[in-house]
Amino acid sequence: MAQRVHYRRKNHYNTKSNKVRPVRTPGGRLTIHVVKKKAAKPKCADCKNEIQGVKALRPIDNQRADKKHRTVSRAYGGSICAKCIRERIMRAFLFEEQKCVRQVLKEKKKQEKKVKKVTKVSKNKKKAPSKDAKNKTAPKSGKKPVAAKTVPKGVANKKKAK
C-alpha cells in the first residue's frame, strides 16, 4: 500500500493555495512540499497575447523583482506588445500627416478665394491696377513656400525617429 502523508502547515484543507507535492527524503521518509501557485504570464492590454521579455511572477515576487524583469525598454514596455505599439505609432503618425494635408488644402482654398475676389474687384472698378497687382503677388509668394515646407518637415522628423 502506498505510504500516506499529511499536511505539515496550519492549512489542513485541499484548497487552491494549498497544493502539495510528495517528496522522498534522503532518509527514505515520504513527506510533502507545498507548491506555490503558478503565475499568469503578462498579457498585452490591446490584443491579450503574451508579452515577450517580461517574467511571469506572483504579485509579491513582482513587487520585489528588479525593474528589468518587469518591463521592456520601450514606450508602454511591460503593458502593450511590440506589434500593438507599432500600430499605434503608425496610426498617430498618419493622423498627424492628414492634419497637415488638411491645413495646406484649407490655405490653398483661402488663397484662391482671395485671388477671385481681387480679380472681380479689378474688373468691376478699373481704378488702381498697380495696387491690385501687388495684392495678387504678395500672398502667393508669402504663403505657398511655408505650406510646402510644413509637410516634408513632419515626414522627415518621423522617419528619423523610426
Ligand SMILES: [Zn+2]
Ligand atoms: Zn498586443
